[in-house]
Amino acid sequence: ATDDRGAAVAAMGEAFARFMAGRDDAAGIIGIGGGGGTSIATAGMRVLPVGVPKLMVSTLASGDTSAYVDVSDIAMMPSVTDIAGLNRLSRAVLANAAYAIVGMSRVPPIEAEGKPAIGLTMFGVTTPCVTAVAAALREDYDCLVFHATGTGGRAMEKLADSGLFAGLIDVTTTEICDLLFGGVLSAGPDRLGAAARTRLPYVGSAGALDMVNFRAPETVPERYRDRTFYRHNPQVTLMRTTPGENRAMGEWIGERLNRCDGPVRFLIPELGVSALDAPGQAFYDPQADAALFDALERTFARSAERQLIRLPFHINDPQFSAALVENFREIAA
Structure with missing residues (x-):
């Protein structure tokens, strides 16, 4: 055990990535978080195939997101306010995020062309x-x-x-x-x-x-x-x-x-x-x-x-x- 929050966040991200890598039933994934939550959630998102809807509502979404997105197709949505309870702004942002992930997940996957x-x-x-x-x-x-x-x-x-x-x-x-x-x-x-x-x-x-x-x-x-x-x-x-x-x-x-x-x-x-x-x-x-x-x-x-x-x-x-x-x-x- 350790009291090091950074080490704990890194370990949770690795564990979540392993968990998601073993799933073949994900129609879509949404995450909500600040710095730690964004790191953990996107670690799991990045192991999913390109085309599976991935949406991260984050306090970090309007900055440099390369460490979280890398070469995946994660969509980053700014939370505007901090993730600290509900208010008139966060209700609107989170509602839009919910509608977005539901909409993306409901659409059947686009079939790949038969050509290599x-x-x-x-x-x-x-x-x-x-x-x-x-x-x-x-x-x-x-x-x-x-x-x-x-x-x-x-x-x-x-x-x-x-x-x-x-x-x-x-x-x-x-x-x-x-x-x-x-x-x-x-x-x-x-x-x-x-x-x-x-x-x-x-x-x-x-x-x-x-x-x-x-x-x-x-x-x-x-x-x-x-x-x-x-x-x-x-x-x-x-x-x-x-x-x-x-x-x-x-x-x-x-x-x-x-x-x-x-x-x-x-x-x-x-x-x-x-x-x-x-x-x-x-x-x-x-x-x-x-x-x-x-x-x-x-x-x-x-x-x-x-x-x-x-x-x-x-x-x-x-x-x-x-x-x-x-x-x-x-x-x-």
Whole structure:
């Protein structure tokens, strides 16, 4: 026994998660709480499948909820007042929450399409490529496109581990930049891990490996102040990766892909890895790109199942998206 409230809350969250993981009869789930209650309830919600209605009424719902939602589909509703008895405001909020969870739970689950699902990764600067790939495959596959913002990569990895996908087309591996160099959109150190664990057909590329993401300019660490930046919008500042950083990324990616026993095709766009990495654009740097590609060449262990393919195209060229589709169809057949 312990009098440590924090330890008790953590233990209760773990116990509730184990309890909910063993249930297959949940039509929906609703939670009400402050800091401790939100932590406990959402721990159980996160283990339920995507699509099961999940609603958390919380005093923390209008702040940073990433620790509670993570890569699940929990809906967070602000309680407005504290969870301390009923009043005219809490009655209205809780009534709306009750109506919401009942309404969501009454609706029959949407049937999945009969086509197999595949996961794809995209950033704004790789949108033309990924859009073309999805359009070419949509007749045969249910194409689930994930925004490579950290959460997107983690969600794709989690769903791959769950058995949802028939394959992955990981065009935009940019989250690795943020993992290695302190950006704000890292998907964590397990990026590319699901491909190795599941042996799914995997087609990848170097999409947006020319940039590390930060918030507003004043949030950029002091050690990077003399670097090349691009202001994506007032809240997002992009930093161009250097040849040294690109070598480190090439080695990191090569080592991770070498752990894959399933079919792997990694395609290199020699003329640029993003819309900003093109002649006349802010991040055009053939020397930095060459460092990335050469490191991949040195590190990647080719085999009958694993192939590294260099192509004389920009990542957003139609020929490159066509090559991604061709290689995926070949290994997924």
